[in-house]
Amino acid sequence: MKRQKRDPFQRAYVRGYKAGIGGRSRDECPSDNVNVREYWMSGWREGRGDQWEGMTGVAGIHRSPTATV
Template identity: 70%
Template sequence: MKSQKRDRLQRAYVQGYKVGVTGRSKDYCPTQELNFREQWMSGWREGRGDQWSGMTGVSGIHKSPMAG
């Protein structure tokens, strides 16, 4: 059975989270389209918060948006 692709907004959120948790700037946002940018920025903010809280590497695996 084929696995279904995640919806595009969820992928934007996950990509933003990955950028945020690695400590990179929000300037890495790949799009200016409002809906996708909002989702990407939400993921980026949560990723940055997790990075600041020390939720990186092994300690942050359970927090990954891809785990849920």
């Protein structure tokens, strides 16, 4: 059975979220593609917001975007 290709925008969002929740800088976005960067930044903003609200570790499991993938 073949695996479907994952959506690059969803992957960028999840990676951005992980970077944001980990406290990394937004300047560390790995992509130069404007569309992919936009999704990465959206995930980063969401992750930073969750980090500021204390949704890290066990408290943030339900907010993780990887839980819905």
